[in-house]
Amino acid sequence: EPEVTQTPSHQVTQMGQEVILRCVPISNHLYFYWYRQILGQKVEFLVSFYNNEISEKSEIFDDQFSVERPDGSNFTLKIRSTKLEDSAMYFCASSEKPWGTDTQYFGPGTRLTVL
């Protein structure tokens, strides 16, 4: 069964450093998402992406964050200058169609630790 993959599984970085989290969505999916889960808290929506544009973003997704689909298979989340509070599990997801009715398929996550 097709699945969403994410690399790395765990990333440790120093505060102020840039990090790029990578995701390979399911191949025929057109809609891509990033969520995060701070330890002990809810899974939170960050951003959705379609046709090389951000379609929706949350208030968490400020200027420190950016997303990109650099080629036909990868989808990346960049954090320009990491803060301690960016430490979280970051989940990538993809769906074939948009809207609330379609299933979003999630990757296993990247655990980001900011020291």
Next chain:
Amino acid sequence: AQSVTQLGSHVSVSEGALVLLRCNYSSSVPPYLFWYVQYPNQGLQLLLKYTTGATLVKGINGFEAEFKKSETSFHLTKPSAHMSDAAEYFCAVSEGPTSYKLIFGSGTRLLVRP
């Protein structure tokens, strides 16, 4: 704004017992509701979803959930727990056809005792 509340951060059942995980939502529009499961070191996997139509929804691994509009609930049940059901379960709601995001509850960790 929509929100999801999952009662009980931990639920413990004996193997073979009924599993009941509670989810209540608030929504100003007809909701689309989802249950996801997360096994250790894995991503979120869809168990089942309600969009329209029949209010009793059957999912994978013997789970089912019933959408009750009057109670704003979407509780997840399984008649007989198996050890392999031990995982974290997340209820989520979509803001509807014009929104892309899922809003998650805080999750319930299911423990299954032998």
